[in-house]
Amino acid sequence: MLARQTRMRHVVVAGGGPAGTALAIELRRRRLDVTVLERTDYGGFRIGETLPPQAQSLLAQLGAWEAFQRDGHAPSPGIVSLWGEEAPYENDFIFNPYGHGWHLDRAKFDARLAELAELQGARVCRQTVVRRLQLFPDGQVMVEAETPQGPTVLAADFVVDATGRAASVAQKLGSRPLALDALVAVIAAGRDGRLADQRTFLEAAPHGWWYAAKLPSGQAIVAYFTDAPRLPRRRQDLQRAWSEELAATKLIGKMFGAAVGDAELRTVAAPTARLAPGDGPNWLAVGDAAMSFDPLSSAGISFALESAERAADAIAQSLLGEAEGLAAYRAWLDEIFARYLEARTYYYRQVVRWPDSDFWARRQALPSAGPLPALPTR
Numbered sequence: 001m002l003a004r005q006t007r008m009r010h011v012v013v014a015g016g017g018p019a020g021t022a023l024a025i026e027l028r029r030r031r032l033d034v035t036v037l038e039r040t041d042y043g044g045f046r047i048g049e050t051l052p053p054q055a056q057s058l059l060a061q062l063g064a065w066e067a068f069q070r071d072g073h074a075p076s077p078g079i080v081s082l083w084g085e086e087a088p089y090e091n092d093f094i095f096n097p098y099g100h101g102w103h104l105d106r107a108k109f110d111a112r113l114a115e116l117a118e119l120q121g122a123r124v125c126r127q128t129v130v131r132r133l134q135l136f137p138d139g140q141v142m143v144e145a146e147t148p149q150g151p152t153v154l155a156a157d158f159v160v161d162a163t164g165r166a167a168s169v170a171q172k173l174g175s176r177p178l179a180l181d182a183l184v185a186v187i188a189a190g191r192d193g194r195l196a197d198q199r200t201f202l203e204a205a206p207h208g209w210w211y212a213a214k215l216p217s218g219q220a221i222v223a224y225f226t227d228a229p230r231l232p233r234r235r236q237d238l239q240r241a242w243s244e245e246l247a248a249t250k251l252i253g254k255m256f257g258a259a260v261g262d263a264e265l266r267t268v269a270a271p272t273a274r275l276a277p278g279d280g281p282n283w284l285a286v287g288d289a290a291m292s293f294d295p296l297s298s299a300g301i302s303f304a305l306e307s308a309e310r311a312a313d314a315i316a317q318s319l320l321g322e323a324e325g326l327a328a329y330r331a332w333l334d335e336i337f338a339r340y341l342e343a344r345t346y347y348y349r350q351v352v353r354w355p356d357s358d359f360w361a362r363r364q365a366l367p368s369a370g371p372l373p374a375l376p377t378r
């Protein structure tokens with residue numbers, strides 16, 4: 001009995017993106033034993049690179065701010081948007097108390113957080129995929145994973161789904177991410193368009209919207225967001241439609257078209273979604289696995305970090321036998337999602353140029369009640 005009381009409780013975190021590694025740091029601070037299982041070695045392309053100025057305080061809280069400043073992420077001095085109006089609107093971060101935002105080297109950002117988690121004493125197992133889970137009535141969890149050395153089984157007291165939008169661990173436990181729309185991004189990362197401009201560019205279009213920026217690598221990134229059913233199925237048709245839509249833009253095509261003209265397109269799902277049910281007695285979800293936002297908000301990474309801190313409290317309390325922690329986390333998620341939906345509706349309702357467009361009509365139909373919440377836009 002004494003051995004059971006003094007044993008350090010073990011939490012397995014599936015997924016080593018920003019939510020998983022930030023959670024590992026927070027759990028180590030609460031003196032819990034932590035293993036992060038991450039499918040990649042952080043070497044490949046990672047999506048999501050705009051970080052708003054407000055994220056500075058979250059990084060500082062995590063103890064990651066100093067390393068972040070040394071890692072060469074590119075400052076983003078503001079946003080130029082062709083959104084509600086026909087003319088471009090400039091939103092400088094000059095009056096923001098935190099200063100400018102950033103265009104991240106996203107792979108480096110995620111890898112750095114994993115290193116910081118290791119420095120705090122967490123084990124981060126790279127190139128390791130979670131395959132199966134078993135929850136036992138006594139609260140124990142068995143996690144089966146595939147490592148580069150072969151299959152392994154870990155015993156844990158609590159398991160966390162930080163696998164991103166797929167929520168693949170929660171799905172193994174009977175939950176589902178419920179999507180509110182069918183948003184997809186069709187992305188081209190091209191060469192440097194000799195642009196000195198480090199601002200983020202945003203432009204509404206008849207059936208979606210465009211985003212463009214210059215990454216720290218010098219590459220230009222251009223993404224078109226629309227509803228999945230609108231995309232042609234054949235690759236060459238998609239390439240042609242994408243180029244035609246880009247050429248029809250007023251701002252982004254002229255600035256970035258040459259830089260991404262021959263770039264290969266990647267398509268990724270980007271719907272607003274919420275996991276249901278979102279937790280159990282010995283598991284919960286953080287970051288995109290818990291809920292994923294429209295990338296228009298640029299809120300995904302900040303939410304990943306914030307949800308990690310909240311979840312760490314919930315897990316620590318739960319392992320002490322106090323169920324209130326999980327209930328408080330759930331209530332916080334409900335509140336964030338409600339505020340997010342209000343903000344999403346507010347921003348989509350600003351675009352009234354295409355009254356016959358289903359893309360805009362669907363997003364404008366959601367209820368938007370109460371004061372405008374402080375959700376950063378790109």
Ligand SMILES: Cc1cc2nc3c(=O)[nH]c(=O)nc-3n(C[C@H](O)[C@H](O)[C@H](O)COP(=O)(O)OP(=O)(O)OC[C@H]3O[C@@H](n4cnc5c(N)ncnc54)[C@H](O)[C@@H]3O)c2cc1C
Binds near residue numbers: 047168269288
């Ligand atoms: C097109 C697009 C643009 C975006 N732009 C922005 C932006 O500009 N700013 C912003 O803040 N957010 C943006 N986002 C959202 C942002 O990328 C996410 O909110 C953020 O990455 C969430 O972090 P996460 O750790 O929850 O999930 P992820 O970053 O998705 O990390 C999940 C991790 O789990 C690993 N994994 C998955 N399955 C398994 C498994 N079975 N076993 C082990 N490991 C597994 C993955 O390899 C990955 O490392 C964008 C999203 C999209 C789709």
